[in-house]
Amino acid sequence: MKLIYQGKTKDIYQTDDLLTLKFKDDVTGTDGQFDPGANQVGLSIEGMGQLNLAMSTYFFEKLNQAGVATHFVSSNIPEQTMVVKPMKVFGLGLEVITRFKATGSFIRRYGAYIEDGQPLDFYMEMTLKDDARQDPLVTPDALVALNIMTVEQYNRLVLLNRAITKMIKEDLEAKGLDLYDIKLEFGYAEDNPSQIVLIDEISGGNMRVYRGAELLQPLELAGYYTRD
Known part of the structure; x- marks a missing residue:
């Protein structure tokens, strides 16, 4: 395998026509505390x-x-390791955050208008993957103006993201858990730009999940999926 990218939580290797993701023990955060919205390794x-x-x-x-x-x-x-099909990313990488309850950076930005933990209805926002610029928020108009995606791709992504997050949220609810927010990544097939595809990972490291009033740490949350 040929190493082609070293990331914060995964390394990527080329293996013939496929890619292999090597998962690390690192999670994002600040000051030694887990934070799925951080753009640096915290612990x-x-x-x-x-x-x-x-x-x-x-x-x-x-x-x-x-x-x-x-x-x-x-x-x-x-x-x-996880073997995946190679996909094109939007721009240099795009993250889609879906929020069901206000917390984290949402409160830091809009705390004058909303309380921590207040319900949100499938609120979706996007950020550009750019550590140097602190992963800036980006609007649909900007995505089109910057030639990152077309209007048609954006509309398809919104529908796909909603369906996926609904399935994840319902799965967690069946375990008595409450999904506050989740960060997913999407790409598209190089030979079919209209085919939007979920990429990266779906783990405790990219979502906030509560059990009652308790925020579950990634280790404990992931344990719910290894006990069967």
Whole structure:
């Protein structure tokens, strides 16, 4: 395998016509505290890579079975690797945040108008992956003006993101858990730009989930998907 990218929580290797993602034990955060919205590694938790991969595998297999387009091919949990189909990313990378309750950076921005934990109805926002510029928020008009995506791609992405987050939210609710927000990434097939595809991972490292009033740390959340 040829290393082609070193990320904060995963490394990417080229393997013939496919890619292999190697999950790390690192999670994003600040000052040693977990924060899915942070753009830097905040801490390392032993075993986190395997647990995040197990949780991602569970959701990707469930989505694939439901006919949702993803990049997932297979995974090897002991080796902390996931084989995926290569996809083009939007611009240099685009993150889609769906918020069901106000918290985190949403409160830091809009705290004059809303209380922490107040319900939101599938509120969606997008950020450009750009560490140097602190992952700036981007509007639909800007995405089109910057030639990052077309209006048609944006509309397809919105519908796909809503369907996926609904499935994840309902799965967590069945375990007595409350999804506050989740960050997902999407790409598209190079030979078919209209085919929007879920990429990256679906793990405890990119969502905030509560059990009652308690924010679950990624290690504990991922444990819900490795106990069966």
